[in-house]
Amino acid sequence: MRFSHTIYLFTGIILSSLFSSCQNKEVESTETEIPSKPNIVLIFADDMGYGDLGVYGATQWETPNLDKMASDGVRFTQFYVPHAVCSASRAALLTGTYANRLEIFGALDHSAKHGLNPEETTIAEMLKANGYATGIVGKWHLGHQAPFLPTEQGFDSYYGLPYSNDMWPHHPEVKGYYPPLPLYENTAVIDTLDDQSMLTTNYTEKALEFIENSKDKPFFLYLAHSMTHVPLYVSDKFKGKSEHGLYGDVMMEVDWSVGQVRNKLDELGLAENTIVIFTSDNGPWLSYGGHAGLTGGLKEGKGTSWDGGIREPGIFVWPDHFPAGKVETQAAMTIDILPTLAEITGSKLPELPIDGRSILPMLEGKEMDPKPYFAYYNRNELQAVIFGNWKMVLPHSYRSIPEGTEMRNDGIPVKYHMLNLEKAELFDLSVDPNETKDLSASNPEIVAKLSQFADEARADMGDALTDSEGTGLRKHGRLEE
Numbered sequence: 011m012r013f014s015h016t017i018y019l020f021t022g023i024i025l026s027s028l029f030s031s032c033q034n035k036e037v038e039s040t041e042t043e044i045p046s047k048p049n050i051v052l053i054f055a056d057d058m059g060y061g062d063l064g065v066y067g068a069t070q071w072e073t074p075n076l077d078k079m080a081s082d083g084v085r086f087t088q089f090y091v092p093h094a095v096c097s098a099s100r101a102a103l104l105t106g107t108y109a110n111r112l113e114i115f116g117a118l119d120h121s122a123k124h125g126l127n128p129e130e131t132t133i134a135e136m137l138k139a140n141g142y143a144t145g146i147v148g149k150w151h152l153g154h155q156a157p158f159l160p161t162e163q164g165f166d167s168y169y170g171l172p173y174s175n176d177m178w179p180h181h182p183e184v185k186g187y188y189p190p191l192p193l194y195e196n197t198a199v200i201d202t203l204d205d206q207s208m209l210t211t212n213y214t215e216k217a218l219e220f221i222e223n224s225k226d227k228p229f230f231l232y233l234a235h236s237m238t239h240v241p242l243y244v245s246d247k248f249k250g251k252s253e254h255g256l257y258g259d260v261m262m263e264v265d266w267s268v269g270q271v272r273n274k275l276d277e278l279g280l281a282e283n284t285i286v287i288f289t290s291d292n293g294p295w296l297s298y299g300g301h302a303g304l305t306g307g308l309k310e311g312k313g314t315s316w317d318g319g320i321r322e323p324g325i326f327v328w329p330d331h332f333p334a335g336k337v338e339t340q341a342a343m344t345i346d347i348l349p350t351l352a353e354i355t356g357s358k359l360p361e362l363p364i365d366g367r368s369i370l371p372m373l374e375g376k377e378m379d380p381k382p383y384f385a386y387y388n389r390n391e392l393q394a395v396i397f398g399n400w401k402m403v404l405p406h407s408y409r410s411i412p413e414g415t416e417m418r419n420d421g422i423p424v425k426y427h428m429l430n431l432e433k434a435e436l437f438d439l440s441v442d443p444n445e446t447k448d449l450s451a452s453n454p455e456i457v458a459k460l461s462q463f464a465d466e467a468r469a470d471m472g473d474a475l476t477d478s479e480g481t482g483l484r485k486h487g488r489l490e491e
Contacts, residue, residue, distance in 0.1 A: 047141065047228040047355050048328065049284040051221075051271060052133070052347070054103065054232070055264060056096070056149060056174075056239035058290035060321050061306025062261055068304060071258035075269030079288060079325045084332050084373050088341040088439065089324025090396065091292055093386055094312050096174055097151045099291040099344070100234070104132040104152070104163075106348030106366035110390045111471050113486040118151060119177050120189055125153015127487035128162055131360035133348050134230060135164030140357040143224040146170065147216045148234030154192075155489055161196055165232070169195050169216045175206055175236040182241075182422050206243035209236055210260075214267040218274045225278050228355075233271065237264055240298050241421055255300055255419065285328040285354070289344060293319045296411055297426055300419030309445045314408045315385035315393035316445055317401070332373045339440075341396055342369045343383045362484070382463040384471075390480075392473040395460045399440040402450075402460040405431050406475055436460070 060066055064073045065080040091099045096117040098109035105112065105126070112130060126132075134144040145167040146160045153159070154172035161168055171193060178191035190202035203209075217233045224231075237243070237260050244259040248266065252258025268288065275281040294303035296311035296318075305311055308318035324342065326332055345366030352359050353368040371378050380398035387393050387406075395402045409426035411417075417424060436450040436457055450457050467473070472480025 049228055050230045051286045052232050053288045054234045055290040056236055057295050057312055058238050059294035059303030059305050060308055061304035063323050066323055067306050070254040071252035071261050073265040075265045079327050082334050083327030084336040084338050086324035086338045089322055090320050090343045091322055094292040094319035096291055100151050101126055103344040105130050106345050106364035108365050110386045112484055115389050119173055124486045124488040125158025132164045136357045137230045138164050140355055143227055143229040145220040146232045147213050149236045158487055159197055174239055176240055207245055210263045210267055211245045214270050217271055221274050235264055238303055240301050242301050257301055282329050288325045290322045297423035299417030301421050307444055315387055320385050326373055333375045338372055340372050384467050390472055390474045395464050397460055399438055400456055401437045401439055403435050405433055
């Protein structure tokens with residue numbers, strides 16, 4: 011097989027001002043003075059709801075370590091992912107770029123012949139070029155073929171699953187399609203899993219091992235937990251501990267893992283010079299009933315562009331740099347993490363344009379001018395525009411659970427049905443986070459402004475809902491037979 015590196019550059023439209031303010035930065039150093047580079051730990055949960063943490067309102071189980079993170083740092087109340095689905099959300103996180111721009115849609119499985127194009131620059135590649143050790147533990151989901159594995163995308167080491175943990179022979183709805191679930195170490199399959207009860211524990215141990223082995227130089231650890239994605243599994247040490255079912259037990263074990271990582275940083279004297287970030291890839295998979303998380307009252311869940319699908323916990327800790335206990339109400343998105351880390355570490359931004367911006371001023375307690383953020387789903391459908399407290403949801407079809415459906419608690423999902431939003435609706439999220447009151451009729455100037463943002467995004471990245479082509483699209487990497 012041969013690998014095609016075809017790439018398409020683009021001319022930015024809506025982001026021209028952003029690019030002028032986020033120019034590539036060369037690392038500044040002299041022979042006598044090397045700037046201190048903070049370690050970075052990025053913890054990315056799977057299918058965790060906005061309301062799943064105690065500090066975000068959960069009362070059914072305890073999350074003391076994540077709550078402590080929030081008290082030690084900055085907790086966002088309006089932190090978004092641009093895509094409410096696994097692979098797309100991860101591509102956006104790691105590249106600072108909307109995944110639809112990169113031709114990464116949905117959730118790749120074992121049959122995929124494509125992945126994140128190696129011509130794109132990940133956080134790991136950016137930091138590695140600046141002298142960082144880089145490691146990923148957990149779920150990758152950006153291509154399991156050899157050219158797309160993490161070790162080809164800037165990571166020195168990899169331990170984990172190549173895609174979602176439900177893509178295995180025991181899937182409750184798809185029989186005879188998925189092969190055994192492979193566990194990777196670097197580029198080799200070292201095991202196949204029939205039991206995932208030790209997965210969170212094993213991920214945690216590997217994460218601690220990476221920190222220990224990398225303690226003498228700056229490091230970047232991407233800990234991408236497979237939980238709380240179904241099928242839910244938990245170790246014996248947390249089984250039944252929440253007294254609120256398996257999901258609560260799993261949440262408590264993920265919280266324990268966060269505590270173990272932070273304890274290791276303390277033990278090694280690294281905590282003061284380490285940035286720890288916690289968020290998730292999308293909202294809860296509501297059709298799984300008791301095996302799904304909590305939206306905190308937000309509308310809908312995973313697989314939709316309502317806030318229940320795209321608003322996530324967002325916690326950032328860096329002692330003596332980010333204010334402790336700060337509750338940040340300004341809107342931000344996972345695409346902002348890469349440029350923020352670039353600014354903090356003095357790393358060079360990717361050569362290809364990105365969509366995020368540095369939110370370091372927010373993390374330091376300062377106000378920033380709002381910027382438009384976009385939510386995409388399916389194959390490049392522009393479904394929502396967010397601008398500060400305003401959100402406009404565009405006409406589209408979305409999945410929902412029929413009212414009165416009896417939910418299950420056994421790992422078997424109920425069926426969705428499709429609803430059609432016939433016209434754009436406008437919401438003020440500062441007073442209506444549940445998106446219940448359409449204010450479009452009384453705010454025509456806001457509708458016009460967000461509609462202009464949408465039109466610019468369509469011209470740049472396309473939109474399947476309006477048959478817009480887009481001039482700024484790039485290609486994913488693809489194997490050729």
